[in-house]
Amino acid sequence: MLEISAWKVAQVVLMARELDRAEGELRAFVERLNEDEQASLVAVMWVGRESFAAEELADAIATAKNEATAPTADYLLGSPHMSDHLENGMEELGMSLSDAEDDLVRGG
Numbered sequence: 001m002l003e004i005s006a007w008k009v010a011q012v013v014l015m016a017r018e019l020d021r022a023e024g025e026l027r028a029f030v031e032r033l034n035e036d037e038q039a040s041l042v043a044v045m046w047v048g049r050e051s052f053a054a055e056e057l058a059d060a061i062a063t064a065k066n067e068a069t070a071p072t073a074d075y076l077l078g079s080p081h082m083s084d085h086l087e088n089g090m091e092e093l094g095m096s097l098s099d100a101e102d103d104l105v106r107g108g
């Protein structure tokens with residue numbers, strides 16, 4: 001089961017799209033997430049880039065926890081197309097980020 005809310009994933013996606021202006025914010029946001037949320041975020045990205053299938057989410061989360069050697073923010077920021085992979089991963093898991101993104105953009 002995913003241990004991070006769609007809202008938090010949407011927040012990361014939106015900040016990643018504005019990296020030139022929001023890298024510090026993105027780093028701080030990811031660093032404030034707990035270990036389970038960070039592992040889930042990495043797992044969603046892996047599902048989105050097809051390293052794991054949606055039905056392998058639990059394995060992806062366990063792998064993210066077991067193989068975490070660098071700070072999660074560094075790992076995510078070093079991953080090309082991170083925002084696209086996060087969006088694709090959430091879609092593969094049957095969760096849309098559209099409503100959460102709309103709420104964030106509107107300041108909800």
